Amino acid sequence: MSQFVKRMLGTVTVAALALTAAGCTDAGASTAASRAAGPAVYSDQHAGYQAAGRWFRYVATTVTVPPRTLSYLNSGSAFIGLNGRYAVWINVDPGGGADSVGYAATNVGTGPFRLAPRVADRLAISIYHDRHGYIYFTVTDLTQAVTQTMMLYVGRLNYSAARLWVQTDRVRSVVPPAAGTRLWQFTGSRLTTYSGDHGTITGQWTTSKMITTTTGAASGTVIVSPSGLSRGGRDFTAWLRAARRH
Numbered sequence: 001m002s003q004f005v006k007r008m009l010g011t012v013t014v015a016a017l018a019l020t021a022a023g024c025t026d027a028g029a030s031t032a033a034s035r036a037a038g039p040a041v042y043s044d045q046h047a048g049y050q051a052a053g054r055w056f057r058y059v060a061t062t063v064t065v066p067p068r069t070l071s072y073l074n075s076g077s078a079f080i081g082l083n084g085r086y087a088v089w090i091n092v093d094p095g096g097g098a099d100s101v102g103y104a105a106t107n108v109g110t111g112p113f114r115l116a117p118r119v120a121d122r123l124a125i126s127i128y129h130d131r132h133g134y135i136y137f138t139v140t141d142l143t144q145a146v147t148q149t150m151m152l153y154v155g156r157l158n159y160s161a162a163r164l165w166v167q168t169d170r171v172r173s174v175v176p177p178a179a180g181t182r183l184w185q186f187t188g189s190r191l192t193t194y195s196g197d198h199g200t201i202t203g204q205w206t207t208s209k210m211i212t213t214t215t216g217a218a219s220g221t222v223i224v225s226p227s228g229l230s231r232g233g234r235d236f237t238a239w240l241r242a243a244r245r246h
Contacts, residue, residue, distance in 0.1 A: 038208035044216035047224035047238050048079075048165030051191055051199075053206040056082055056162040058192035060126035062142070063184055065117050068095040069240060070183075075169045078184045078238075080125055082159035088135050088152075090125045091167075092117075094183070103137040105154050113148050117141050124188075129159065162191050164201065166238040168212050168224050181240040183224065189234050200233030207233070 041050060059080050070076040081089030086107040093100040096117045104110040117123055121143040128136045133155045140147035164186050189201050197204050207229075213220030227237040 036206045038206040040209045040211050040218070042211050042213055042216060042218050042220070044214070044220075045167050045169065045212060046163075046165045046210045047168065047212040048163060048186070048210050048226050049201045049229070049236060050161055050163045050165075050208045050210055051201060051203065051205045052161040052208070054197070054204065055158045055160060055194045056191055057129045057159065057194050058127065058190075059162040059164065060124070060191075061164055061186045061189040062122060062124045063092055063186055065092065065096045065100075065119050065121050065123065066094050066182070066184060067119050069181055070094075070168065075167075076183050076240075077167050078165075078186070079167055080127060080164050081162070082127055082129065083161040083163060084157055084159040086154065086157060088127055088129075088137075088154065088159075090127060090137055090139065092123060092125065092139075095119065096121065101139055103150050103152075105135060105152050107157075108152050108154055111150060113137075113139050113150065115139055115141055115144075115146060115148055117144070129154070129157070131156075133157070158194075163210070164189055164236075165210055166224055180242045183238045183240050185235070185237045187231075187235045189236075200231075201229055201236070202233035 059082060061080055063078050076094050078092045079089050081087055088105045091102050096119050098116045099112045100117065101113040101115050102110060121141050124140040124142055126138045133153055135152050135154050136149055138149040166184050191203060192198050201207055209226055211222060212224040213222050222241050224238060224240055227239060229236050
């Protein structure tokens, strides 16, 4: 497990609670609930999408491992996660290699997958929380045709948000490029609530963009942000934004 992910254990629970701004409805909320676009959520680390306002048990997507773009070690990793009082996630580091894919539950611990993807490998990643309190972290390297599932007992928790994002550590050290640079592309994304409602990143919940700025607020310079959603909310790209021209 990378040092970057280990450092996250000290801060991710606070960040998860701060990002879950929409509040959670009952897990058995009516399927008549309407879709809603929430306000953008700004921070100095996270860029992607958050779904909130329901209790989630499943999040999945597919990513292609890119070469390393940011010079700071472990910066620019892709994540999916479920958040609440505690958080669980899968991380994929750019550049691939041994220990480049990991999993974590803040109330249990962290660990690496044995997979060693290469640059350009396609990975299908998912997190599932069953009704007995177990979390299943699954990563399939579609290019190498290998898969691994890790299981942890986390208890009968509720996860009030699902997220797909790119994390940028030490954002103040990032030098914006002359042109926008693609960091990660998320495809085929899907979510499920505890009451069995299925959707893409959009669904019967509130969906918000997460944007990384130099100050962690809307007033800062945008460093990393997601594209708009495409294919019915399944796909988006996280971009390292270009330097502003004067």
